[in-house]
Amino acid sequence: MGNRFSYFHAAQIRIARPTGQLNEIIRFYEEGLGLKRIGEFSQHNGYDGVMFGLPHADYHLEFTQHEKESSAPVPHPDSLLVFYVPNVDELTAITSRLRHMGYQEVESENPYWSHGGVTIEDPDGWRVVFMNTKGISGK
Numbered sequence: 001m002g003n004r005f006s007y008f009h010a011a012q013i014r015i016a017r018p019t020g021q022l023n024e025i026i027r028f029y030e031e032g033l034g035l036k037r038i039g040e041f042s043q044h045n046g047y048d049g050v051m052f053g054l055p056h057a058d059y060h061l062e063f064t065q066h067e068k069e070s071s072a073p074v075p076h077p078d079s080l081l082v083f084y085v086p087n088v089d090e091l092t093a094i095t096s097r098l099r100h101m102g103y104q105e106v107e108s109e110n111p112y113w114s115h116g117g118v119t120i121e122d123p124d125g126w127r128v129v130f131m132n133t134k135g136i137s138g139k
Contacts, residue, residue: 013059014051015081017126020071024123025063026050032098033083033128035061043067075126077109080119083128084135091130095120 019025029035035052046067053060085091095118108119117131
C-alpha cells in the first residue's frame with residue numbers, strides 16, 4: 001500500500017525568533033558559529049533584524065529586535081537548534097571558538113544530545129547543539 005499523504009514542497013524555510021540583544025546574537029552566530037549573513041534590515045516597522053544561512057541550503061535563521069522590547073522569552077532547556085557536523089575537527093573548531101568568546105558547554109536536558117554532541121547556550125539562553133554525525137535523512 002503506497003503513501004496516502006501528499007507532501008507540499010516549500011521553496012524556503014525561515015526559522016525566526018525575537019531577541020533583546022541583537023548585536024550579541026550577531027556576534028554569536030556570525031563570529032562564533034561562522035554562519036553567513038544573508039540579509040539584514042533596520043527600522044522596518046520598528047524592527048531590526050538579521051538573517052543567517054548555511055551554504056547550499058534553502059533555510060535560514062532570522063533574529064529580530066523590536067525597538068520597544070528589551071528582552072526575549074526565556075526558552076525551555078529542551079528548546080534546541082541542532083547542527084549536525086560530521087567533521088570532528090570542524091566541530092572542535094566551532095566549540096573552541098565559542099568557548100574563547102566566553103560561551104561554555106551546558107548539560108543537555110535530554111541525555112541523548114550528550115552522546116556525540118556539545119550543547120552551548122546562545123546569548124538569549126537558547127541551546128545550540130553540535131552533533132558529530134551526518135544527521136538524518138528523510139529519503
